[in-house]
Amino acid sequence: MTTLLREVIGDVLRRARVEQGRTLREVSDSARVSLGYLSEVERGRKEASSELLSAICGALDVPLSRVLSEAGDEMAVEEARVAAPEPIGTAGIDVTTKVVIPQVVSMAVA
Incomplete structure (x- = not known):
C-alpha cells in the first residue's frame, strides 16, 4: 500500500512533540x-x-523546512523499498526456516 505524505508529516510532527515531552493539548x-x-x-x-x-x-x-525535509527523506526510503524488486526465487520464503537435505545413498543394482 502506498504511504501518504500526510501520514508521514503526521509521524514527523508527533515525533517532534513526543521528543519534547509535550502533550497534544499544550501544542494545540x-x-x-x-x-x-x-x-x-x-x-x-x-x-x-x-x-x-x-x-x-x-x-x-521546529522549522517547517525540517519537517518537510524529514518527511521527504522518509518518503524516499519508502519509495525505494517498494521499488526494489525481491531477489528471484525468494518471494514468500521465511529465511529462518531450516531445510535438511538428506545425503544421497547409492544403491547397487544386481
Missing part, C-alpha cells in the same frame, strides 16, 4: 489549533494546510 493551545484536529493531523487523517503546518511547527519551535 500554543498553535491555536483544536486538540482534535491536531490529533487527526498527527495520525495522518487530515491534510494540514501550509498555514496550519506553519502554526504547528511554530508551536513546536
Whole structure:
C-alpha cells in the first residue's frame, strides 16, 4: 500500500512533540489549533494546510523546512523499498526456516 505524505508529516510532527515531552493539548493551545484536529493531523487523517503546518511547527519551535525535509527523506526510503524488486526465487520464503537435505545413498543394482 502506498504511504501518504500526510501520514508521514503526521509521524514527523508527533515525533517532534513526543521528543519534547509535550502533550497534544499544550501544542494545540500554543498553535491555536483544536486538540482534535491536531490529533487527526498527527495520525495522518487530515491534510494540514501550509498555514496550519506553519502554526504547528511554530508551536513546536521546529522549522517547517525540517519537517518537510524529514518527511521527504522518509518518503524516499519508502519509495525505494517498494521499488526494489525481491531477489528471484525468494518471494514468500521465511529465511529462518531450516531445510535438511538428506545425503544421497547409492544403491547397487544386481
